[in-house]
């Protein structure tokens with residue numbers, strides 16, 4: 001059924017259709033509307049047989065989900081940014097225990113300086129946690145990915161994080177084709193764990209493991225991701241067959257035929273990138289793009305096939321690994337190992353900075369001309385940076401940079 | 417509970433290698449769960465606890481009693497700590513019950529999740545307990561514990577209080593008594609041992625949540641401990657049991673003195689045995705003849721520096737005596753009733 005609705009509300013309804021049995025809720029922007037929506041759905045009885053638990057922290061949110069999932073209940077939570085960091089220890093624990101929890105991240109920047117707007121720093125901080133990490137391009141895809149996420153998580157016994165851009169998606173009203181309950185029920189069978197906490201079959205879970213098999217245990221966790229590389233496209237195909245639209249999968253190429261330049265990105269910015277691709281194609285440039293939907297596991301082979309022989313590769317990403325650059329770009333380089341293709345990184349949209357089509361097009365044009373820097377910061381205000389660096393050199397001062405910059409502004413000092 | 421006319425229990429000796437018949441000689445009603453051949457042996461032999469470990473003893477009694485009270489329908493969640501480490505060295509486990517360890521600070525929340533799963537699955541008979549050391553309970557797990565209390569989740573949380581972070585080698589926790597030597601409060605300098613802080617009384621904090629049941633227990637009063645677990649399991653909602661468990665390694669006491677040390681903590685008034693329901697004290701175990709705190713302190717090397725004489729030490733010992741005296745006053749512990757311990 002087509003409905004005009006907020007992304008968060010749509011995700012809440014989609015999660016509800018998955019018949020979760022335990023939902024743990026804790027507020028943080030821009031995720032909050034999702035758990036608010038779920039609390040309504042549970043209270044109204046539209047999600048039946050479900051425990052909605054208001055916890056005292058994100059650490060508890062995921063910990064409660066760990067307990068309920070280990071006891072055989074389909075479990076869900078959602079968070080963002082500082083909340084994801086606050087639950088970090090439990091994030092690793094959930095995947096180490098192989099618990100098929102699904103968690104939505106309304107992607108948001110990390111402090112300090114505290115910033116509530118969108119980027120991908122939060123998800124990237126957990127990239128090695130063992131969770132499957134999927135990125136939605138639109139609210140429709142966010143809806144669809146949640147339904148696929150439960151299926152995937154329970155098939156391979158591994159938690160799944162569904163990432164959707166904070167505000168840009170979570171708070172955007174779009175037309176959503178909301179699946180029907182029977183459709184979801186046919187696609188997603190009830191959760192039947194291989195092993196669980198059960199007095200009839202007592203097991204000890206979470207024992208201490210020493211050097212003798214720890215590495216093997218970790219390899220097997222890695223192996224789940226290798227399995228996921230195979231299952232993600234299969235599940236996406238089945239989804240398409242049942243629901244009639246393409247959503248999810250590992251990657252989605254757009255107009256890559258004969259492309260000299262291919263742009264890669266995670267999440268909603270792919271919409272703008274595709275528009276730029278269309279414009280540039282119209283102007284006769286051989287440009288295409290690839291939406292990376294599955295960031296963990298990372299589709300090395302699928303990307304290598306598409307990127308082989310492409311002259312220029314640009315990765316637009318909303319994160320910055322301080323001291324090295326873009327994380328997605330480094331992963332893309334890994335898919336091209338042994339090949340001599342340069343991969344350019346465009347760091348964009350940090351802390352909610354708007355990414356304009358104009359700015360993107362300028363980057364792509366430069367890339368085609370061979371004049372783009374290897375690590376480029378989109379729309380950086382170099383004036384502010386030069387001023388701050390100058391003062392830092394002239395006055396020995398330590399302390400928070402953001403506050404220093406603010407002070408300089410208030411003092412009206414424009415001397416450089 | 418077995419009744420008076422029940423057939424005499426068959427006698428079986430305690431776990432391997434001991435000849436203790438124990439309380440099988442007393443009236444059937446008064447026998448402990450441990451005296452029964454049908455006890456679940458939830459925490460069975462072979463674990464790696466130190467000799468004389470109070471925590472291992474307390475856990476065995478507590479869990480077997482909980483198993484009997486729930487007709488063996490029990491799931492346990494364990495915080496990181498000695499109990500977790502000494503019971504589950506891969507690939508072995510001493511637990512005969514469904515048991516899970518997740519993290520150091522989240523046992524109460526994980527247990528809340530298990531309880532939620534049981535509710536949603538309609539498995540009312542399956543009950544959940546969480547357990548951890550004083551560090552996992554009072555320090556790092558305190559937020560999750562308070563949340564579990566406040567939501568009144570159907571979980572019995574058991575804290576095994578050995579008054580320090582033992583698993584990492586005896587560091588100070590918020591349960592470490594004043595003046596005690598630990599690896600991070602060495603017996604050095606002008607103020608040796610732990611500082612004279614104001615302390616943290618978790619049973620009272622638990623009571624402030626108005627939860628259905630809060631109790632303190634000790635390995636020196638095992639009947640009382642079992643009775644409290646049984647009472648706790650007869651109730652629903654959040655319940656808290658705080659068990660005093662001497663740690664020979666950390667306290668510098670002799671392994672064979674574990675029970676004696678625990679008993680002197682009760683008799684001196686330093687560890688009051690209380691029970692409370694919905695925030696009101698309902699019972700306390702009386703002390704007939706209190707003993708001076710030094711009787712308790714002198715069995716433990718962690719307090720050795722206090723007992724070397726001098727004015728300063730006398731002042732500190734008096735301060736510790738005041739703590740005990742205040743407990744006695746607060747809970748009206750010195751009464752003429754027959755002592756239970």
Ligand SMILES: Cc1ncc(C[n+]2csc(CCOP(=O)(O)OP(=O)(O)O)c2C)c(N)n1
Nearest residue numbers: 496497498520549550551552580581582583
């Ligand atoms: C987040 C975290 N911090 C620290 C540790 C290290 N650690 C493991 S057990 C432990 C001490 C446990 O003390 P307590 O809870 O009192 O239990 P005990 O070992 O004394 O029974 C510590 C500090 C950890 N595992 N996780």
Ligand code: SF4
Nearest residue numbers: 465466469498663665
């Ligand atoms: S260190 Fe203490 S608590 Fe830990 S096993 Fe040994 S005696 Fe028990």
Ligand SMILES: [Mg+2]
Nearest residue numbers: 549550580582
């Ligand atoms: Mg301890």
